């Protein structure tokens with residue numbers, strides 16, 4: 001629809017442009033003015049030309065009224081409002097102009113040259129209204145053209161020059177109109193010339209004029225009816241929406257009234273409220289999720305898709321996917337993610353407590369291995385090492401929370417503690433296997449193998465953004481991190497690759513030979529921590545049962 005409006009607007013703009021230039025020629029020479037007018041008429045009065053121009057006029061006006069009727073609000077930027085108002089004023093004068101020229105020509109064979117219409121209007125208010133029409137059309141067209149092209153680079157470059165053209169064209173046309181008007185009116189005051197003009201223009205009789213006025217009034221009536229119908233549809237829709245609408249309040253945001261039946265995400269979009277939705281509203285990413293602070297009990301239960309997605313991220317109670325939730329009663333919601341993808345600090349930075357598995361990993365003998373090496377070689381080795389082992393973490397849904405020189409801290413943020421523990425165990429044995437492959441490569445290159453130590457534990461953690469606003473990476477804090485770190489440190493003295501706390505095994509529903517478990521008194525931890533030492537992480541499965549559960 002908008003393309004049709006632009007296309008029809010362009011046709012009218014081009015027509016108006018040449019029409020105004022034509023009028024402006026009155027400033028120089030009457031013959032020149034009439035010569036160009038004849039040329040224009042041969043196009044605009046041709047059958048096809050007439051269809052194009054009058055079709056564009058009706059289409060442009062009709063589409064404008066439809067778009068007004070379909071609006072949700074009359075609030076709009078000033079430039080748009082100005083364009084709409086000017087556009088609605090144009091027919092009030094243009095219809096009269098069309099009836100007195102083209103219609104009079106077609107019905108009474110009036111020779112509607114520029115002089116004829118000028119004499120009709122000169123020297124009363126009609127000439128000023130006609131001048132006003134010229135300005136309305138021109139400003140309306142210029143705004144429309146600018147709105148359409150303003151985002152293109154070439155247009156922005158041309159704007160300073162186009163402003164000059166925009167001011168020149170109506171000024172030129174008005175100057176031509178006044179000059180030609182004064183000349184014609186002077187001629188018309190001469191009785192002999194007056195007779196010649198009347199004959200030349202085939203001046204309509206009183207009755208014919210009366211008919212023309214009636215036609216003009218009828219045309220205006222049609223326009224007023226169309227306008228009233230537009231207003232009726234607009235206010236009717238508004239009333240219907242009010243009756244079928246619901247209030248949504250956004251924490252840290254506005255309060256809106258939206259149509260029932262829409263999803264929360266659609267309501268946000270309809271009201272210009274930024275709302276992250278990476279999967280586009282398919283219920284597959286959870287980035288649109290909101291915490292419903294008021295009215296949660298009035299909402300329909302989550303759909304299967306929504307429930308599955310929320311479960312996958314272990315979303316706390318009261319969380320809903322905006323793209324799947326259709327409120328029918330007032331709600332207050334908090335958008336968890338900002339449009340840039342970061343969590344909104346107001347809630348998330350306060351932290352979110354979860355029971356998760358964390359894994360601490362450190363490369364053994366790193367200092368001895370890299371002493372004397374060039375810094376670039378050290379960076380190269382570390383990156384190769386992490387490239388080799390990190391996929392084993394991410395493959396299980398884990399993420400590296402942070403890299404610490406030759407080590408890392410990873411967490412497994414899954415739906416619940418059991419799945420988090422299982423993911424941590426699978427990742428640990430996967431790292432063991434990845435390390436063996438990596439060491440084979442190093443061996444082939446004549447380099448000594450890399451040794452590692454890992455501590456895996458599960459406990460309560462707080463996930464939050466720590467740091468200044470917009471510079472706050474998401475991180476984890478809690479005793480479980482300390483325990484995992486201490487367990488990793490213990491692997492060194494035991495010469496094992498992995499220490500898994502019994503808490504992890506229990507949460508995953510697994511167990512090991514009780515004789516294999518050892519109690520560790522860890523610094524900063526009040527109680528001894530029972531843990532399973534595993535010499536080669538790749539063989540973790542053989543130490544625990546039932547092994548098929550972590551295969």
Ligand code: FES
Pocket residue numbers: 276277278279280281282283284285286287288289309321322323324
């Ligand atoms: S937009 Fe992705 S789940 Fe709602």
